[in-house]
Amino acid sequence: MPLNHVPTTREVAMESVILLDDSGRAVGAADKATVHHRDTPLHLAFSCYLVDSRGRLLLTRRALSKKTWPGVWTNSCCGHPGPDEPMAEAVLRRLRQELGLDVPAVDLVLPRFRYRAVMDDGVVENEWCPVYRAVVDDDPRPDPSEVEEWTWVDWAPFAAGVRGGTRDVSPWCRRQVEQLDALGRWPAGWPIADSAELPPAARPASATVRSTS
Template sequence: MIAQLDSEHVVLVGDAGQAIGVAPKDEVHGRDTPLHLAFSCYVFDAEGRVLLTRRADDKLTWPGVWTNSCCGHPQPSEPIARAVARRLRHELGLAASRIDLMLPRFRYRAVMASGIVEYEVCPVYRAIVETDPQANPEEVGAVRWMSWAGFAEGVLSGDLEISPWCREQVPELVAIGDDPLRWPSADVALLPPAAIPD
């Protein structure tokens, strides 16, 4: 059984993408954040609109910043797609009809003005939903739907202020194709070893 949200642990990752341990989530993010396993998810509706979220104002990292639909950390031995579904329910009250791997090897490091660091091996997923979100205010301050083309153009031009990981992910997603509903899924065998449970 997965640990309760108030006792989440993250999987620590080595340079080659292998799991090297675990640590409590609330002790990991700081000025010397170790590389760890996470995920990003972009939620789309049947029209191909993407769901953006504004991170809650009391988040430790990038509070109040607009970003992609959902992010999180898989628990030790939890398949990432299951973690995506869990966080979509918790943060947005959404049950996805499909969850597909898009960018299996995305990795980034970003530093806030306060010095807090995010340093993640962060596979990127697409989720398709048929309902509107019911945002959890502890996680999400606001939501909005945008056309994918308008969103991508805003990110690529720099006109849209967005989280640093999203800014790096969007060009890679754009390279897959113009229609996010027709993007081909990536092979799960391309995930880093830490993301493939025993």
């Protein structure tokens, strides 16, 4: 997708995020631009880890203009599904928007990941954030308003550095890596999770996009 891409009406509508109750059910929606503050409500998000056929992870550094954790290295891609948008389709959409990558399919690997983190200035992230994995061998063409820089890293030493505290990454990435590394040292072989384990607001009405086996 070109960097001068003009969002469609549907893409603009996707700038609302889904608010959740403590059981993961949808209770409303909020403007993505204003949802993050010192009392951020629990909302639905996702993370995606892109790995290549050599077992490397695409690591990205968040743009300096980002409201939360600017300039911090993190996983390949993050985002929020819009109201009534299937979760896996939202991941594919965000990969196109943020990284300029057309990925054929994504796999669900951590369906119930949830976290809360507070920045030094008091701004809070509070997300139920299922984690997906996709295999791709193309380099990204990222949107500079989202991604400051990127690199491919070998999974094993990266995960060891994160777990050992010598590799600085976003708080959600750190907790995800701890869980992902327990699934196996070869990212392309991480087992695919059942979409029934997703929070209720994220469960697909029909399996139109491959996100589970």
